[in-house]
Amino acid sequence: MLPYLLLFNGAALVVCIILGLAFGFDWRVYSGLAAGNLLMLANFVLIGVTAEKVARCRDFRRGRSIAGISYALRYTGIFAALAGLLTIKAVSPVSAVIPLVFPKLYYTFFHIKLNSQKEEQNNDS
Numbered sequence: 001m002l003p004y005l006l007l008f009n010g011a012a013l014v015v016c017i018i019l020g021l022a023f024g025f026d027w028r029v030y031s032g033l034a035a036g037n038l039l040m041l042a043n044f045v046l047i048g049v050t051a052e053k054v055a056r057c058r059d060f061r062r063g064r065s066i067a068g069i070s071y072a073l074r075y076t077g078i079f080a081a082l083a084g085l086l087t088i089k090a091v092s093p094v095s096a097v098i099p100l101v102f103p104k105l106y107y108t109f110f111h112i113k114l115n116s117q118k119e120e121q122n123n124d125s
Contacts, residue, residue, distance in 0.1 A: 005106065012095070028092040032085075032092040035091050036095065039078050040103065047070075053070075
């Protein structure tokens with residue numbers, strides 16, 4: 001996933017630079033990209049910690065409960081951090097949210113690619 005995230009980040013940075021050249025640079029755009037990336041990375045780390053906790057849990061219901069609570073807390077934390085940064089006008093809202101969408105783009109692309117490969121294999125058989 002890392003090469004694609006780097007590619008998406010590079011593309012977002014190039015777009016921001018082009019828009020900056022055309023309309024003037026705003027430091028909040030770049031701080032938004034940085035903050036969004038930090039939140040995305042923190043989200044991945046917390047997902048890993050939660051996965052370990054759930055894997056060690058022997059009770060299915062308790063594991064599902066831990067995963068659900070973690071999901072709610074992670075997204076509450078992300079939105080609280082973004083709200084705080086937006087309140088003090090430290091980031092641009094669009095550029096802060098863009099990196100949080102990258103994993104969804106990756107999963108969608110991977111799913112489409114995987115399904116097209118399965119269809120090709122089924123057609124070849």
